[in-house]
Amino acid sequence: MFAQMVLHGALYTAFFNSQGRLLTKYAEPGEIAAIIAGFAFLSVVFAAVILRRFWYELFYVTHITCWIVGIVATGFHQPEFTKPAYIITLLAASMWVTDRIIRMSRVLYNSVNNEATLYPLPNGGTKVVLKKVPARAEPGKHCFIWLPAIRKLETHPFTIHRGSPVEFTVKAQNGFTRDLHNYAVANPGASVKASVDGPYGTFPDPMEFDKIVLIAGGGGATFTFGLAVNVLERMTEETHKNIVFIWAVQKHENLSWFKEQLDLLRTHAHSTKVNVTLYVTRSPSSTSDLPSDGHNLLLQSRSSSSDNEVASPPLSPIDTDTEKNEPRIPAPTHRRPLGDRDPEKEMHEAIETHVEHHSSRSSGKEIDTSASVHRFEHPIKEGRPDAASLIRDAVNSTPSNQRVLVAACGPHGLMRVVRDTTARLIQGDGPGVELHCEQFGW
Incomplete structure (x- = not known):
């Protein structure tokens, strides 16, 4: 024009x-x-x-x-x-x-009696949990979120990775996302006025494919986890899918952002062929780079409570500067029986414990990365994934009469490799291959 x-x-x-x-x-x-x-x-x-x-x-x-x-x-x-x-x-x-x-x-309509609960996550992440579920919301789609407590005249798009309640995980960059994270750190578990415009977006129906290859880099996991949850929530006992899930993060801390989703993939590993591989591109230099036991306890507390209680998503109070190696919430010396637990009380106790130890420094002990492997019960590898080889292996091992969906979200370099590799694997005598990419644009 x-x-x-x-x-x-x-x-x-x-x-x-x-x-x-x-x-x-x-x-x-x-x-x-x-x-x-x-x-x-x-x-x-x-x-x-x-x-x-x-x-x-x-x-x-x-x-x-x-x-x-x-x-x-x-x-x-x-x-x-x-x-x-x-x-x-x-x-x-x-x-x-x-x-x-x-x-x-739509924003004004969805703002009636609607709130968002904010939870800080390690390494600059923020979990946003909506009180009301927008119509037609499903994992993998995105909504424009309005949080007047952060920015009164702005809405920003984020991907849904859980449908009920609707959850978003936001990585702090600059501007709105940084202000959102700082607010969550200063007010962990706070509920603020919220609304959404959406959902928007479309993607191939994963239920139409025999094998689903999901590749994500960093915060791009919001889309791939959303797609994986979309499949698992719709599956029945007669449905059999093969899911290959690959996620690369910079630090071990980032793995705790989606621990519930990782556990969900693990629980379906028997009825569904789920192959999850996690990559950490930076070797941990201290225990602050690993998910805390306190964080895992809070996640377990949430899973024991009702899914309808919006006030109980995982809570990970952390320091604003994760490079200072300040201690995380320490693990309790004993755990009460599940029926005697009060998840909300445990969250507040965890926050108070974190505040009490805020000024102390970590002891600088050597890290046993096997603890992280055991914690998530998925293989964790160091370095960057060879996305091209992983995609080729997944497609070449699929019978020619089946269909493969390759879905990816992440930085430009990763998306270029995924597109080029998948394009070369589309052959007349091979399985049907479809590619869908959600690329970082802002």
Whole structure:
């Protein structure tokens, strides 16, 4: 569109200049509006190509503002209602305004008696648990979350990785996600006003495939765990699927973000062929890089409570700076019988214990990584996964009369390897292969 606009302006400029009317023509109000529209759309293109990569929130504001200015100025450039350009401009503007009204109405509707409970996770993660389940919400789709306690005029998209209650896991980067994590650290377990717009997104139905290969890097596991949970929740005793789940994280701490989902995959390993492999790309330098026993106790407390209790998702109070090697919540010396436990009380006790030991330092003992392997009961390997070999092995071991879904989410490098490898495996005499990628964009 921008290229055609430049061509349009250049040709008319040459035409008016050849007739000696360039200065008088461009002094007219309609042509001034055209110049304003041109610079507005230039700003839109610049923000999309350059600014979006470095400062997404500024890009978003610039994008919306300049688009509105450009559309309005285009309308003033051709103000005659009888001309097609004016009708097209009005149509485009009305579609955008209608879309915004619908989205705002959905956010206001879903905000009635709705709250989100925030839980800090190790290494900059935040778990967000909604009180109300949006219509048509299912793991793997995404919603735009509105948390006025963090940002009053912003909504941000995050992937659903659990359907009831609806849970999101957010990795702190900059801007909103960093402020969200800092708030959760300062107020662990706090409930704040919330709403959602969505769900959005679509993906191939995993139940139509015999083998499902799920590959994730870091926070991309929100999508692959969501897809895995989507399959397991819909399976019956007669359903048999082969799931290959690969997840790479930077630190052992990140594994605790989805311990419940990992346990769910483990419990289905007998009835369903589930092969889970976890990779840690950075070797742990201290015990702070491993999930705490206190965190595991809280996860067990949550599993013993009712799934309908929103106030009891896993709670992992942590320090803002995970590199200081400050101690995590210590494991209790004994555990009460399951029936005598009060999960909510245990969470508050864990928070108090963490606050009491906040100023102390860790002892710097050597780490036994086998403890982490035993804790999650899945193989944990050091280094980056050879995604190409893992995908080839999964597809080549599938009979030619079956179908394979390769679904991945993660950084650009990983997605490039997944796309290239899967494309080469689509052959006429092999199994049916379908690829679906959810790539980091912001």
